[in-house]
Amino acid sequence: MDVPRTVTAALEDRPVEGATCLEAGAGVGNATASLLAAGAARVYAVTNDDGHARTVRERIGRDELGRTAAVTADLRDIPLSTDSIDLVTAHAVCNVLPPAALSAVAAELTRVATPGCHLVVDDYAPLPDDAAVRDLFALENATRELADGRPALTFYPAAMLRRLFAGYGWEFDRERTLLEPVPWTEGHVAAHAEAARSAAARLPDDLAARLTAESDRLAAAIGAESTGRMYSVAMRLPEDTSFGSNFQGETV
Numbered sequence: 001m002d003v004p005r006t007v008t009a010a011l012e013d014r015p016v017e018g019a020t021c022l023e024a025g026a027g028v029g030n031a032t033a034s035l036l037a038a039g040a041a042r043v044y045a046v047t048n049d050d051g052h053a054r055t056v057r058e059r060i061g062r063d064e065l066g067r068t069a070a071v072t073a074d075l076r077d078i079p080l081s082t083d084s085i086d087l088v089t090a091h092a093v094c095n096v097l098p099p100a101a102l103s104a105v106a107a108e109l110t111r112v113a114t115p116g117c118h119l120v121v122d123d124y125a126p127l128p129d130d131a132a133v134r135d136l137f138a139l140e141n142a143t144r145e146l147a148d149g150r151p152a153l154t155f156y157p158a159a160m161l162r163r164l165f166a167g168y169g170w171e172f173d174r175e176r177t178l179l180e181p182v183p184w185t186e187g188h189v190a191a192h193a194e195a196a197r198s199a200a201a202r203l204p205d206d207l208a209a210r211l212t213a214e215s216d217r218l219a220a221a222i223g224a225e226s227t228g229r230m231y232s233v234a235m236r237l238p239e240d241t242s243f244g245s246n247f248q249g250e251t252v
């Protein structure tokens with residue numbers, strides 16, 4: 001399985017060689033594969049999906065099992081020691097975390113990070129007003145809110161994630177564009193339409209039928225679309241945390 005260029009581009013200016021790394025929200029382990037190839041001493045691939053953790057183990061193979069641990073856990077409660085990680089990567093993860101979960105995840109990533117730790121957060125900027133895929137994501141979110149009381153996707157501006165992590169002591173290093181426009185393929189569009197359909201199936205029949213019909217209509221009308229931006233923000237914890245504030249949260 002090839003590592004997407006966005007993942008390698010986000011990590012190419014980071015000091016991976018010899019580092020103990022955490023891929024937060026591992027999916028199929030793209031960053032894990034990239035970090036291992038770049039000489040990481042150890043990579044923890046953490047996901048809350050058992051199937052994803054299994055896929056990472058199969059992908060990495062026996063030769064690399066000594067340097068890799070694919071762990072099923074919630075990022076709000078990571079089973080790793082305090083001050084144990086030199087580099088954290090969260091690629092395309094924040095968008096699946098609603099704001100309340102995102103804050104808890106930021107606190108937990110900070111807990112496991114060593115002083116001087118590097119953090120790379122890659123995600124999708126809010127879509128332009130005229131993007132057709134916005135309507136599909138809005139439908140998916142509305143359906144998930146009705147079914148589960150939480151949105152499926154949140155598109156955080158890069159500046160917002162910078163400020164959130166700054167509240168936990170992370171210092172901004174650099175921002176770069178990974179994709180502009182983002183190619184939302186027919187496969188992506190179909191997957192999001194399917195996610196809306198699957199949430200709709202948990203709703204009363206007449207509502208489910210209308211939401212399903214609308215998701216089918218939108219997917220057919222959109223097909224594929226290139227729009228929006230994917231960014232990479234790199235941050236770092238100070239080496240010496242004996243100075244400055246102990247502030248660990250956001251203001252009210």
Ligand SMILES: C[S@@+](CC[C@H](N)C(=O)[O-])C[C@H]1O[C@@H](n2cnc3c(N)ncnc32)[C@H](O)[C@@H]1O
Pocket residue numbers: 024025026027028029030031046047048049052073074075076090091092093096097101
């Ligand atoms: C969209 S995938 C991104 C995968 C990968 N980083 C990449 O770019 O290929 C999001 C991953 O985050 C995981 N995830 C979402 N919320 C999580 C949480 N609260 N705790 C742990 N993993 C979570 C999902 O199960 C999935 O493995």
